[in-house]
Amino acid sequence: MTDAEKREKVVERLKELQSHFRSMAGISSSKQGRASYIARTIGDAIALLKAQEPRVMTLEDLWSLKFNDTVILEQKIPSLLIPAIVRDNIKHDDALEVLQVVTASTNGTANADYEYYGKTWRCWTSRPSDGQRKEIPWE
Helix, strand or coil: CCHHHHHHHHHHHHHHHHHHHHCCCCCCHHHHHHHHHHHHHHHHHHHHHHHCCCCECCHHHHHCCCCCCEEEEEECCCCEEEEEEEEEEEEECCEEEEEEEEECCCCEEEEEEHHHECCCEEEECCCCCHHHHHHCCCC
């Protein structure tokens, strides 16, 4: 079972528990307050798990990347997933133009031009499944 499948299974179980605690209307007010607190805490746990799911990064996400942040760079043709470490966001005339990364496949730095983001390359927050890659369309 993949991490994504495990995460989804846990989220489904947490949703069942949350529903159970939300439905405890016929109990004493002190227990009802505790049940409400547990339901909210479960909701927070679900949100944290969902936030860990791989997603395509927005340009704003990319612009906020700093030295040593990690991303999964996806190349459209040929279709490749490349783990990368951010080296720099390069500016020209006060506009960000290039994301510079270090990858094992390039044995050094590679530049990804923001002009082509979403067209020939994109970044994921973590490694997506093949299904997730196919599900999210390119521009």
